[in-house]
Amino acid sequence: MKMTWMALAIAATCAMSVGAPVKVDQGLLEGTVEDGLSVYRGIPFAAPPVGDLRWRAPQPAAKWTGVRKADKFGPQCVQGGFGPPDPNAGPMSEDCLYLNVWSPAKTAKDKVPVLVWIYGGGFNGGATSIPGYSGEVLAKKGVVLVSIAYRVGTLGFLAHPELSAESRQHVSGNYGLLDMISALAWIKKNIAAFGGDPNKVTIFGESAGGIAVSMLSASPVAKGLFQGAISESGGSFGPPRAAGGPGENMRLLATAEKDGLAFQVGAGANSLADLRKLPAEKLVGLTRGLAWPIVDGWVIPSDQVSLYDAKRFNDTPILVGYNSDEGLSFSHYATPLDYIDSVKGRYGPFAGKLLEAYPAGATGHPKSARDLSRDAAFGWHTWTWAKKQASLGKSKAYLYYFDQHPDFAANSPQAGYGAWHGRDVPYVFGHLNDLQKETPSASDRVISDAMVTYWTNFAKYGTPNGNGAPEWPAFTEDNPQTMVLAGTPHPGKVDNEAGLKTLDAYFTWRRSAEGVAASAVEDAKPAPTNVMGAQYPRVLSDKRVAFQIKAPEAKSADIDIMGHKYPMTRGADGTFSVVTPPIVEGFHYYALDVDGTRLNDPGSHAFFGTGIDASGIEIPEDGVSYYLANNVPHGDVRIRMYKSKVTGQMRRAFVYTPPGYNADTSKRYPVLYLQHGMGEDETGWIFQGHANYILDNLIAAKKAVPMIVVMDNGYAAAPAGPFGPAAPAGRPDMKSFERVMLEDVIPMIDADFRTIADRDHRAAAGLSMGANQMTHLATGHLDTFAYVGGFSGTMNGLSTDPLDAATAFDGRFKDAAAFNAKVKLFWLGLGTQEPMPFPKSVGAFRTMLDKAGVKYVFFSSPGTAHEWLTWRRDLNDFAPRLFH
Structure with missing residues (x-):
């Protein structure tokens, strides 16, 4: 027993030992040697974004004297808006801008291609220290694997007029993306010390990480920092909207700044200075909904479709794809009618064609219906990205469709399930033991080995092909093939191309003047003066007001706001509607005139004013809370x-x-x-x-x-x-x-x-x-x-x-x-x-x-x-x- 214990101790010492220090800009780093790889964890690439640096672009990391140990992950960034933080990812802190390196290089002169991982988590969670992101398998295939951290949630993506005013670029909101760019700049400057090639860097990410890769591929601020891009279940080609569904949820700066003011009000803060004094955990707790990058005019200059059409993108090879049943994670409807109503509510004039392409089925919510959620959020974006790159760029595009999943019995609750969101990650990192409640099959290992090879080949050569992997054809509009990653990798047709084309028409409409006008109304919030459940009137982000009333027997109707009349337009179903010009902030009495008869709006509470009980509408005042029901003691x-x-x-x-x-x-x-x-x-x-x-x-x-x-x-x-x-x-x-x-x-x-x-x-x-x-x-x-x-x-x-x-x-x-x-x-x-x-x-x-x-x-x-x-x-x- 004693000899066995000593043998294990010697083996562990051989598996992990101290490596020779390497010199980076800030000083000397001492990592570990693990199974033949040089590993460095917790390297600061920027100053801690705390205190006055909260919600500022990342600043250079401080230099140190002596040798700094790099044997532990840095804390995960403060989070909580996207489910509980990963318990295996360690402590949380605002001081979280660290990266990690796994290098197979023997000397600093080896110039090994670099693969940089950007984690997902809906831009509201994630960490580099999650065990499934450990980079040893990929590194052993001949790349330097780097994982980078970035701020998430409100701390990573809050826009605010005061933040924009203090910025040299007069913008705010994309601090998490700026963290990624700062990390890439650090890598370009320092990766040679680890044996990496600063001129052969490929970025890759999944979910929000894949969306970030898409954004960086169109960002002039990231130009020259990478030479290849891999996106797993990513892409960001939807039009900006104030409150659109998944796939069209990018906001413009002006809208995001107003949301920032509303967040300030909800936090009970009177200014940006007050917000900076609040504990980070309290800010996370106050967050409602998901924080997200925005079209700020600088990091993200414009709608990504427009940028690609104008050839204003970083032209690198791309390897992009999505999973067969992404909708399983994001699409939940109790009945087919719920699904149909939801499609009609979101897609308007395109609902009919989309229900044909993505039918509901007789009962439940089958994969055919879930695929609409998949394609609206991931599939259409990836397909569009591949088309744009193939037709407008000089570099090639490679598209995949990941469909490796268990074969569930026909009578099981999981019958009909495909590959859900995130299932591809253990295959890419070669950690099949991370598959929950599954014993990896021989087929799983074939797909994982192929994906590890394809991903590292792409980092080395700009193409996934080579080293014995099945040939992967480049995607072109004339030959729109995808690599099906299921069973044995093989080329195949794009899944439900007819549905993707219908979604393409829908997103094109959303960009038209008619679609933009429709989005403005659909995204507006019901007025705070409405009766419970009333969807109209709605206050638009620019203070215009959308009124709607159903009066099938009426011939004419108008809205009278304190003597200013706005004629309403009659729809085919007898619904009258109008969108007014911008209305001044504050409270206003109004009335409906229907066929000459003055009425109160059934959607509004009645207030005694002008000598009668009258409808009233509140146009909220931006950035103030003095007259709101705040979280204070009440009389x-x-x-x-x-x-x-x-x-x-x-x-x-x-x-x-x-x-x-x-x-x-x-x-x-x-x-x-x-x-x-x-x-x-x-x-x-x-x-x-x-x-x-x-x-x-x-x-x-x-x-x-x-x-x-x-x-x-x-x-x-x-x-x-x-x-x-x-x-x-x-x-x-x-x-x-x-x-x-x-x-x-x-x-x-x-x-x-x-x-x-x-x-x-x-x-x-x-x-x-x-x-x-x-x-x-x-x-x-x-x-x-x-x-x-x-x-x-x-x-x-x-x-x-x-x-x-x-x-x-x-x-x-x-x-x-x-x-x-x-x-x-x-x-x-x-x-x-x-x-x-x-x-x-x-x-x-x-x-x-x-x-x-x-x-x-x-x-x-x-x-x-x-x-x-x-x-x-x-x-x-x-x-x-x-x-x-």
Whole structure:
């Protein structure tokens, strides 16, 4: 037993020992010798992208003194958006830009061809340390195998206007691709030290790695860094779309920047600087959906089809292909009807032909249907790439179809399965023991040996042929053959070429003006003001709005947004639709006119405004979160019904109590009395204005003190004697409203809520009509209020006549010193695009205050009119100034 143990120890020492140091740009590296190969793990090719280097192009790696050990993989890049990280890949870190080398070279002068592996993982996961990517089998076939890491997920592909502004190229978003390019530049400069040939580099990758190879093949930034490209289940030839399906999910920079702003809002950050301070793991946890490279105009200059058609690509030999049943991993439908509905929803006018080419079958979801998912995401791209390279380039294209898989019994759940996504990887790396729950067959070994030979031949010669492997014909449009990797490698026909041609027509249509317009509507999100499940209206990325309503019996319809009418077009099925010009950000009331009858849109919630319950649409403001329901403690909004002693009627007030109000029953709070405008009611500040969210966010950020906010109905009318009716609805009665506030509301709030019941802890504000009411109320009762705010309105209403402080408003402002001493804050606000007469009426009031010497704060809301976005901004500025 002792001799056996010693023999094993000696064998292990022979299998792995320390190699002679090699010199790279940064210093000396000491790797290991493993079974005749020189192996170096964890070589830094760029500086750690942490701190201020987060979301920047990779910077040069630091030099070191002495000899650096290179015997362990670097950490995998922080990830989590594409399923759990591989448990066998080691720890995660933002400090992850490392590469690994397996070299068969005996000296630095051997000039061995280089094969560079780019891992997959949907651009949201992956690592070089995954055991199945170990490069010894390929290296032993006569190549230097290098595997490179790159940032993934939000950390690798976030675009943001601030990131673009700080970039020399004025772009952002493709940091993961820049990592790959940086690694390739490092390889070109240093690989000779490992015996590699810097002028014979082939890049290869699978899934996202194969897509990245496609992108690098069309990137001018990667020009000259490689001489061959292999893509397994890759390709990126679909048109850019804001939210397209797999195969057409590249976004333009402008769209990606808006998505970056939305991510910032979701993270609760106010700026890029705030995002850079958040822990990487939190950023990953906040990610919704998949991060992806973008058409930024620099790394990826344009749509890849356009680049190839213009012959703006890196002309190298390519070896590209896909697996027979990729759809098994990405296409899941419970019933044939689900599949058919999905095809109609995505492919529109091409759905019929595609359902013929990829039929659903009688039950379940057979391979014939799964193949549409396969070809839309992989097959069409690979086929298109091969066609473009063969017809437009000087170098050859080689296409394959991987179909090696177990023969499942006809009565098994796996019956009919082909080669699923990723199944080819163990064959390429020669690690058939990685096949899950399978014992490799003789046929598996034949295919793996052939693929290892083809891949390394391609790296050596620019063709897969040679060294006894079956002859692989180059792909041409006249002879569109593919190498079928199943059983024994053999040339064959392209699978379902008719389906690929139909997809080609579909993608061509998507690039047309009609297709681009259709994509813009299909990719738009339903408005946040829609009722549950309503798909229309939709807000497009450029702030246009798509409306749609089905009215089969109607002859005409239009949309009226605050007096601007947009005629709708009738479809064959009676569906009316229109896409408006861009609508200004914020909240807007609108209505449908159908055959001359005004209706509310059944897709929209109704909001009380303009004197009626009206449809409303929210056009989100990019990059802000102050009025959204963020992940902060939230207060409550209570409905308080009361019978007014002034009007004799039941009335209603909405009362906001701040976060923590119920927890600490000893604490008392100041109160802001906040009023709505004309044609609205006490619901406006909550449903349209989001006053509760604004206060929640300000309080959470410690910008405003916790306060109670009371929102009452501004329409109050006392009966005219014992038998006389109240004033007509819609006509405000200033005196009655003031009495309701002073005699009903304030006493009720002080009695029923934990208020600080003195003037120093009361504020009065309102918008438009409410501004007129509350400025009159507060300035007339300075024993009750110490803070006053007028949003888009003042005490002179709509009058633009000059005002004299000595006589106007009972002379309340004639003694400026006394007024200034008494009022802690007099605040006025106005949007820069407010319609007349508001600029002149507010201007006349301000002129009076200026002449009298009355102190006030004036806030200007840029680009907004007489609308809720102005008033949200007003409250966001006004509330932090209260009760200090």
